[in-house]
Amino acid sequence: MQEFACLGPAGTYSHKAAIAYFKAKSIKKDVAFFPTIIDVLESVENKKVMEAIVPVENSVEGTVNETQDFLARCKHINIIAEITIDIDHNIIGFLGADLKKVTKVISHPQPIAQCKTFIRKNMPNASVEYSTSTTAAIQKVAELGDNKNVAIGNSLIVKDFGLEILKRNISDTIDNQTRFFVINNDKTLAKGDKVSIVFSIEKDVPGGLYRILGEFANRGINLTKIESRPSKGDRFTYKFFIDLQGCIADNEVKKALDNISKLSTFFKILGVYEEIGSC
Known part of the structure; x- marks a missing residue:
């Protein structure tokens, strides 16, 4: 392994x-x-x-x-x-490339989406090609071997392919x-001060989600994220993802999760983990 x-x-x-x-x-x-x-x-x-x-x-x-x-x-x-x-998204290509004359921008869909304003304003003649990763995009530009193609990626391996960073930090937002x-794949939950769960509730039940959120609010448990996603098994039904701050050993967290599991048609703890922070 x-x-x-x-x-x-x-x-x-x-x-x-x-x-x-x-x-x-x-x-x-x-x-x-x-x-x-x-x-x-x-x-x-x-x-x-x-x-x-x-x-x-x-x-x-x-x-x-x-x-x-x-x-x-x-x-x-x-x-x-x-x-x-x-x-740190960068425009990567061969030295001397004129961005106004670039005809193709290659990258993973996420960087393309995060830099769409820069692409539109600075490379108006460029089409977009999606790759499986930013490194794959950089490889493709190196293989194409001309100034009409550029990639979006980070600076880790640019020199390995004989390319240059033509423009740094092109994300549409600064931070x-x-x-x-x-x-x-260990069934044993790790130790940490953050918990992620996913659950579903019965469809068309008034106050169903309100009751679940109340389990956290009434116990002073802070939620750092809540999001819904289609269940993909039954049309227009949803799974709810929640990240919360708290230790799984804490009685209030335990009670909240136990009650939510009973109120849900589907419930799963995705993990108990440490938040290392920003690097």
Whole structure:
């Protein structure tokens, strides 16, 4: 079994987050790279890899839906840590490229969405091509070998491909950050001061969600995120994702979760974990 997985090839933002996580924990692990986020998640679910890191939410574009949906439906994955990193999107290409003459911008869908204003204003003649990762985009530009194509990505491996950073920090907002979850396939809940859950409630029941939120409000438990996603099994029904601050051993947190599980048609603790912070 391999030690650790993330979206590859080397040099992606997931790889950058993995490096930050190792540094924060003072550990060293061999990293296996997978071509898609779903492949990373499945590698942990199927016990091919012990641990992995996956993006879950960006401060500009919101939730990474493929991660969230997989965590809700999988049977064995636990969240064991959260780390947030700064996202430094750059235009990457061959030295001397004129952005006004660029005809194609290549990157993962998330960076494209996070930089759409810059693209529209500075590369008006460019079409967009999506890649499986920012590193794959950089590789593609290097292979194409001309000044008409550029990639959006970070600076980790630019020099490895003989390319240059043509424009730094092009995100549409200044404080662009992404949250990542570190996950494993251990049934034992980890220790930490943050809990993530997902649940569904009976359809068309007045006050159903209100009663569940009241379980937290009445006990002074702070929620850091609440979001709904389509259930994908029954049309126009939803799963609700909540992140909360609290220790699973705390009696008030325990009571709230026990009551919510009884009020729900589906309930799952996604993980109990430590929040490492921003890197």
